[in-house]
Amino acid sequence: MPKTALMGSRIRERRQVLGMKQAELARAAGISASYLNLIEHNRRKIGGKVLLGIAQALQVDVTALTEGAEEALLDALREAAAVSRRDEAETDRMEEFVARFPGWAQLVAAQRRRILSQDRSIAALNDRLTHDPVLSEAMHDILSTVTAIRSTVSILAETPELEAVWRDRFLRNLQEESTRLVDGSQSLVSYFEDQVRTDTPFTTPLEALEVFLARRDFHLPDLEALAGPEAVAPAVEALLEAAEELNTPQARALGQTYLTRYARLALRLPADRIAALWRETPDPGALARQTRVGLADIMLRLALVPAEALGTRLGLVICDAAGALLFRKVPDGFPVPRFGAACAVWPLFQALSRPTIPAHALVETPPGRRFETWTVATPEGIAGFDTPPVFRAAMLIGPDTGALPPESAAPVGTTCRICPRPGCAARREPSILLE
Amino acid sequence: MAKTVLLVEDEPNIVEAIGFILSRSGYQVHSHGDGATAVQTVRREAPDMLILDLMLPNRGGLDILRDLRADPDLKSLPVLMLTARGQKKDREQAELFGVSAFMSKPFANGDVLERVRALIGEA
Numbered sequence: 001m002p003k004t005a006l007m008g009s010r011i012r013e014r015r016q017v018l019g020m021k022q023a024e025l026a027r028a029a030g031i032s033a034s035y036l037n038l039i040e041h042n043r044r045k046i047g048g049k050v051l052l053g054i055a056q057a058l059q060v061d062v063t064a065l066t067e068g069a070e071e072a073l074l075d076a077l078r079e080a081a082a083v084s085r086r087d088e089a090e091t092d093r094m095e096e097f098v099a100r101f102p103g104w105a106q107l108v109a110a111q112r113r114r115i116l117s118q119d120r121s122i123a124a125l126n127d128r129l130t131h132d133p134v135l136s137e138a139m140h141d142i143l144s145t146v147t148a149i150r151s152t153v154s155i156l157a158e159t160p161e162l163e164a165v166w167r168d169r170f171l172r173n174l175q176e177e178s179t180r181l182v183d184g185s186q187s188l189v190s191y192f193e194d195q196v197r198t199d200t201p202f203t204t205p206l207e208a209l210e211v212f213l214a215r216r217d218f219h220l221p222d223l224e225a226l227a228g229p230e231a232v233a234p235a236v237e238a239l240l241e242a243a244e245e246l247n248t249p250q251a252r253a254l255g256q257t258y259l260t261r262y263a264r265l266a267l268r269l270p271a272d273r274i275a276a277l278w279r280e281t282p283d284p285g286a287l288a289r290q291t292r293v294g295l296a297d298i299m300l301r302l303a304l305v306p307a308e309a310l311g312t313r314l315g316l317v318i319c320d321a322a323g324a325l326l327f328r329k330v331p332d333g334f335p336v337p338r339f340g341a342a343c344a345v346w347p348l349f350q351a352l353s354r355p356t357i358p359a360h361a362l363v364e365t366p367p368g369r370r371f372e373t374w375t376v377a378t379p380e381g382i383a384g385f386d387t388p389p390v391f392r393a394a395m396l397i398g399p400d401t402g403a404l405p406p407e408s409a410a411p412v413g414t415t416c417r418i419c420p421r422p423g424c425a426a427r428r429e430p431s432i433l434l435e
Numbered sequence: 436m437a438k439t440v441l442l443v444e445d446e447p448n449i450v451e452a453i454g455f456i457l458s459r460s461g462y463q464v465h466s467h468g469d470g471a472t473a474v475q476t477v478r479r480e481a482p483d484m485l486i487l488d489l490m491l492p493n494r495g496g497l498d499i500l501r502d503l504r505a506d507p508d509l510k511s512l513p514v515l516m517l518t519a520r521g522q523k524k525d526r527e528q529a530e531l532f533g534v535s536a537f538m539s540k541p542f543a544n545g546d547v548l549e550r551v552r553a554l555i556g557e558a
Contacts, residue, residue, distance in 0.1 A: 139519065140490050140519055143519045143540045143541060144446045144449065144540060146540070146541045147446075147449055147540040147541040147542065148446055148448035148449045148452060149541075150541045150542075150543070151449065151452030151453065151456070151541075151542075151544050152448065152451075152452050154452075154543065154544045154545075155452060155455055155456065155544065158544075159459075166455070169451070170451075170452075173448040173451060173452075176448065177448055
């Protein structure tokens with residue numbers, strides 16, 4: 001199985017730090033110097049005994065050579081190649097490209113993200129123009145007024161023998177409609193002005209909240225040490241006031257809901273307590289039983305505690321019953337699509353088909369990295385006899401601790417278009433990596 | 436006997452203008468401004484043709500059209516639908532439900548008269 005990309009660059013860096021020559025390392029690892037040279041230039045993928053030999057000779061753990069942040073970069077490049085209508089991108093040499101031209105690779109990935117973001121803006125604006133009820137009603141009003149004016153003016157102009165009573169009536173109608181037209185036009189102009197004032201680079205409130213949280217690494221010290229429940233609202237208000245990302249009423253409303261939940265959770269489960277419990281028993285189920293806090297809340301709380309306190313970095317993804325991702329704290333090496341649908345095989349989505357039943361599972365991403373996941377789907381709000389419950393699923397993602405047998409690891413991907421797994425029953429579109 | 440046109444439109448000044456034009460040309464014009472009771476009014480008044488606005492209070496023109504076409508007695512009633520420009524999807528839907536003709540707002544009086552004549556003949 002191919003290992004993580006750009007391992008070669010990491011091997012070369014580590015060798016140079018140790019002051020070893022290529023020949024020395026090759027000898028210690030039991031391979032030829034020319035083969036090592038190819039490996040260090042990312043032109044040969046290695047695994048198994050060769051990788052183990054090199055890691056031992058470099059006095060590092062294998063994972064130090066195989067894990068890296070470049071997966072996200074490679075994924076972005078794969079996506080860029082996937083949407084291109086031309087088949088000119090040498091996808092089989094992508095790793096070499098990243099290694100040899102890291103700056104250019106970052107630029108291509110950044111351009112890809114920018115294009116995606118702009119595509120979303122255009123789609124959102126188009127959606128607004130097509131479906132905005134305020135705009136639609138205003139336009140209909142104006143068109144109706146113009147219609148009445150046009151018809152009335154035509155009658156006045158084209159009927160010379162028009163009786164005085166009719167003429168007066170139509171003139172009065174014209175007066176009414178012209179006043180209405182002025183009012184309608186002014187309210188339409190005000191509406192657009194308000195849009196310009198409140199529009200942000202973020203196309204949706206959810207995206208604005210994601211950016212707000214990601215910039216703070218999902219940890220808000222201002223909400224961590226509150227004196228009591230009465231301190232929640234003022235603290236949330238102060239944070240919202242200062243949050244430049246949440247500058248639309250909709251984004252602030254979403255932020256208020258989320259931050260209030262955060263603050264209440266932090267009051268019930270202080271960071272040092274939940275961190276100590278996790279270090280003792282890294283199992284959200286056990287923590288829920290000990291603290292008598294629901295599983296979904298425990299998982300969210302764990303994702304909000306800094307990695308230094310937990311001893312590991314945990315990711316969390318939450319989706320609604322339609323599969324739309326509502327929260328994504330991306331764990332290292334577990335690429336989550338920024339836009340569009342994720343991998344249908346993720347335990348997150350399986351959880352929706354067995355609501356309230358928690359599951360602990362091992363998954364393996366295409367580069368061969370394993371992660372432990374804890375998932376559960378729970379109802380939102382309180383269902384009534386005449387209203388079915390609405391479920392949301394949450395998936396906590398952490399590094400493989402060895403608690404589950406490696407052979408149980410389920411193969412998952414990021415999103416179909418850049419997934420290299422053949423014969424997947426959940427595939428919804430062809431992958432560029434299999435074409 | 437003059438042919439009758441029922442105008443289902445909630446804008447009183449449009450009703451007055453179209454009513455005037457059609458009346459002067461010999462048609463007998465009745466009007467109705469509420470979507471919710473429009474179908475009952477059509478059944479009661481049994482007009483020779485219907486001019487139906489797409490956006491009406493309480494019930495939209497498309498729903499009214501669908502109900503009319505489901506009624507065997509009104510299946511072939513000529514219906515001229517008034518739409519705003521750009522409502523392509525609504526037009527497609529109306530065609531599917533069996534509309535006879537469309538007119539986009541704002542329209543010219545002469546065009547309305549021409550369409551009515553084309554659908555039910557001279558008054």
